[in-house]
Ligand code: NAD
């Protein structure tokens with residue numbers, strides 16, 4: 001594999017993946033990205049130009065996608081509208097990008113016979129009770145709650161159908177909540193870190209008892225690279241790093257890092273349809289492909305992430321005011 005097309009490579013996880021490829025492989029990367037509000041060219045700015053090319057364009061543009069797919073050995077598909085709160089305010093771009101975009105890509109790889117890895121989310125499985133001893137596995141039934149997770153569930157079904165009906169050479173991964181550098185300040189962890197740096201307080205939805213299963217974005221990247229190279233065609237692999245924490249605990253870990261009192265946060269309006277708990281059993285990926293996370297310790301990974309935001313205010317500050325204004329308009 002010499003040339004890889006990465007859709008959504010100017011977003012949070014896609015840009016972490018491109019950094020991972022430059023550091024750990026020899027492949028040349030083309031990023032196809034529409035540069036929505038969630039993207040940042042600056043996330044790719046320090047990468048060598050002879051290894052990484054950015055094509056600004058839309059994954060629903062069939063002619064562009066067909067040309068780019070034809071020029072590459074494989075495609076990793078990250079491009080998506082990714083934020084649940086935005087999908088509640090306006091679902092339409094989620095249907096367009098996540099469903100029509102994935103369909104457009106599938107038709108292109110079908111015609112070209114190109115290998116595809118589709119990046120998806122554990123949210124397609126709905127949520128778990130706090131005391132449920134089971135975690136999500138590859139055989140958990142789909143039960144998405146939000147317009148975002150429903151659109152990702154639909155995109156997974158499209159990939160599965162194109163594998164079965166047309167023999168498309170694709171794999172799918174469903175990963176838990178990512179944290180790390182270059183994550184937009186609309187998301188939970190960067191929002192709380194940057195609120196504190198800006199002199200404000202963390203904002204907790206509801207009581208803060210909802211549980212997320214945190215994984216560092218670099219571990220997500222190594223898992224995707226492993227599946228792309230060694231995964232069995234047509235298979236789904238769940239990616240997770242045993243990082244379950246409730247939101248209150250995470251806010252208090254961030255407050256402690258800054259030397260602030262553990263109750264120095266605001267409770268704000270809860271998210272409609274808010275999923276209670278996600279938890280991933282990644283045994284298949286570990287046992288079959290030998291993958292292991294490098295950031296086993298969430299506390300260490302979180303501390304490094306906080307330090308990254310402290311050092312890179314010029315990266316996130318331009319987005320902070322508008323993001324907080326739209327949260328404030330929703331009482332969040
Ligand atoms: P993000 O919102 O940070 O980045 C998405 C990127 O896709 C942006 O660069 C954006 O410009 C681009 N994009 C959006 N619409 C596009 C279009 N029509 N054409 C081309 N590019 C377009 O998202 P993220 O958090 O990095 O998530 C990336 C992928 O990983 C998504 O598919 C998401 O569902 C999945 N995922 C995310 C998480 C998480 O915790 N963030 C966990 C599991 C899976």
Ligand code: DAU
Nearest residue numbers: 082083084121122123176177186187188203204205210247
């Ligand atoms: O599980 C994977 C998913 O993780 C991905 O598919 C999504 O793309 C990604 O955005 C993320 O979804 P969540 O909805 O879990 O992430 P978010 O960062 O929006 O919220 C995490 C938790 O924190 C959730 O329980 C809501 C809560 N929250 C969020 C924000 C922004 C707060 O309590 N306060 C906040 O200010």
